[in-house]
Amino acid sequence: MAEATPELKTYHGNCHCGAFKFTLKVPEITSVMGCNCSICFRKDYKWVFPGPGGFTIDKGEGTLKDYEFGPKSMAHQFCPTCGTGVMGKRHGQPAGMDIGINAQTITDLHIPSLGINIYDGKALEPAYIPHPFKGPEPIAEIENAKIYTGSCHCGNVTLALKTKGPLTEGHEFIQGCNCSICSRNGTILIYPLATQVSIHASTPTTPYTFGRALQSHEFCPICGLSIYIRKLSVSPEHFAKWITDGRDQGEWEKRMPVDLRNFEGVEWDKMKIPVANNKDIEPKYEV
Template identity: 50%
Template structure:
């Protein structure tokens, strides 16, 4: 007869409570739900595409459930190096603080084949700046290339750089800088040239431009003319319309050689500026 006291099986941790999140593109053409534990962290990959698009990725085991008539058939695909792209956390509506999520990093730059940046062959920016530095970049596929002339390296603080949590910037993953339009040159090297795709909404002050092939956000171009009374009513307090019209905001993620470890990026809370975003 054994005098050994039987031991009970180790207790199993309770399954995490699941939550259903609702997601959509900005215009509402694609809508879906996904069910998973409460989102407290995302994965950021440093590969060429994830960096340019600002992906914050999740890997839900159950997949996405698309709303009837607003499903995968409405999505455009872009493939490179035989890879697929993970789901974007930025399209979910119930994440209150996108900047507050814990970030897990993935070194996508170590994967083969490596990415070769696309050369800029267009006209240089016309701005006259002493001790200037020019950054060159492109969308991911190279159909749109860009040059950006600054007053020295960006870490010296000559340019305003920010990201915000408004409905469109959060989905596009942009980090914007706001130079004078003469500091920027945007050029398509393709034959014939690839025109930028344009998306406008709300006040329609600006055109959100992006590459029609790879989908990378490029710039915010001004819609003109803008009625001065409407601008005064809708723009931030103290904004100067003439100065605003001379700016050409561009997505800094497009450029190669940005000193990301030393550049100061402001996080702006503009989620409800101009009224709460309503899903179309």
């Protein structure tokens, strides 16, 4: 007796700015694939493979930008406006079997409640070689400092972070976030003073601002990696309208949130990273 065809469920998704929208018609998504390779870890990709006929572009066909590296077996596609990594297209695969979707871009899909199948992409050859830091040391004066260096995936942007010691000692505030942009980008942010960070970009980062317009999310225009959050110069009235928890504007402006996923040598296995519940902060995100 033939097995019954699984019932299909309709899902919708989009990059953050809404320039690219899509529909999936697939069996209910109960699990996703996680990968620890150099780019999937940086973007915290969670993959869904819709299969033949399961993926439809509703808006923005041809607008995503390709990024390829290594053996160039897959084009990683991201929105050039907001930086959202949306999908991957595998070369040499049959039509419909060549597409992987970043599940973080699917509307109302609660990733933490899903099963995660781990793929050891880090073990594949050729191994990813980290890019050396190309800029000056951060200017903060810290005795017995520890410096972490890193880069976006393509090496266009390199970074250095100066701290009082290993991050495991708790000198810096670090957290994940479930807001509309951080969940899509998979960022884990560290919040040092701007003087503790040095960023060197051969091609300038691309700014993306939305919502409260207090800051811009800066990403690499070549590989789409989220780099840091730049505080914008806003009036005290504008600041007070959106920041109502008593924070001082001057102190707030001195901080430079940076995506910790881009740094080498971070002691991930020795740290527990909290996740802030910011998805409902006003104004609420709408596509």
